[in-house]
Amino acid sequence: MSLLWHFATTAAQPLIPFWLRRRAARGKEDPARLEERYGRGADRPEGQLVWLHGASVGESLSLIPLIEALAERLPNAHFLLTTGTVTAAKLAMERLPEALRGRVRHRYAPLDTLTFVARFLAGWNPNAAIFAESELWPNRLLATKHVRVRMALVNARMSQASFERWRRWAPGLARRMLKSFTLVQPQTSADEARLRGLGAKGMWPSGDLKLSAPALPHDPQALAAMRHDGPVFLAAQTHPGEEAVVAEAHGLLRARHPGLRTIIVPRHPDRGAELAAALGATRRSLGEAPGALHIADTMGELGLFYRLADVALVGGSLVPHGGHNPMEPARLGCPILLGPHTHNFAERVAELLDEGAARLVTPADASALAAAVDDVLLDPVLATTMTTAARQLAERTTGTAARLADEIANWLRPDTTQPAPETEQEHTSP
Structure with missing residues (x-):
């Protein structure tokens, strides 16, 4: 199934420029930054780089407390935040604390073709990758695993409808993608059960990362x-x-x-x-x-x-x-x-x-x-x-971001080896 997806997305590549321009005309893409959707525009800083991806507003904002917690534990690291929507990009960068803005770069996520994802990974060369909620894109995940970057799926969600679709149409692909994560942190016990049912390993206790976020701001x-x-x-x-x-x-x-x-x-x-x-x-x-x-x-x-x-x-x-x-x-x-x-x-x-x-x-x-x-x-x-x-x-119900940051920061310490994701142990306590 992953090969079928690869061939389908490769075949669709010639149509992508037209599709992106149409979206830009409707305000759904930034016309000045369309190159980022092709995986271009890398500007990697020196040192360690943590890539975090949230597709839309809710997912990207939920990552901010995790960025803050990681920044405390990794004072020399930089962060790349990718999003899939213009609104998410705007709000996420506005909500970042002022002190962190020099350490966080934003790019629009590459579309899920192997060419674009490989170009993105070669340019940015992240040391760790963190995906929020339900971002299961085959080329993105399997290519990141191929270059041996540790990955976490945080605040993970799997609705009953999505579970049924994956189980019916692509159970093998779902298993391959989920087993590529070193760590899977579900939002709820129901999400945990469904993710396990599709083959997820490295499971953490459930918790909602959004609850670690500060109160919504106001003027x-x-x-x-x-x-x-x-x-x-x-x-x-x-x-x-x-x-x-x-x-x-x-x-x-x-x-x-x-x-x-x-x-x-x-x-x-x-x-x-x-x-x-x-x-x-x-x-x-x-x-x-x-x-x-x-x-x-x-x-x-x-x-x-x-x-x-x-x-x-x-x-x-x-x-x-x-x-x-x-x-x-x-x-x-x-x-x-x-x-x-x-x-x-x-x-x-x-x-x-x-x-x-x-x-x-x-x-x-x-x-x-x-x-x-x-x-x-x-x-x-x-x-x-x-x-x-x-x-x-x-x-x-706060504290999820701090516990996750402790674990992910350990991945980036010099004495930490990197086992294959399939061999990760279950996390019975954070």
């Missing part, structure tokens, strides 16, 4: 400017089908909370104009003063809106998307509401519900959502209890 001046005398209900990272429910719930709540402001942060800000027109709402991207219903169609400001909110719905959970990270509002002391679709963070959600740190909105309709918001707004004791429980849980 204090913007926070002061947006303070509101009445209650604020936030719907964060919403998807199509959710905004109409939120707007209807807002209408129901206004009868009891006439000063209520509802802020909707769409997962994809480019939907802002469409949503504002449909809901009769103001838009932050246009600099409009917030109305009773406000669309926050900007990037990188979620920390601001969680700090403004008296209660927040985590989006992607009213529709079958699976929900977004509920620990982001938990860290910021914001009472959390969740719809019934939370499979992306099932274990974290179960812990939040067990601790009384979150409430489930079911059925996923406007009446149930309005009732849940109403309960929190009318009961300060309930709101405080939820906030305290959420903060305590967030504090207990």
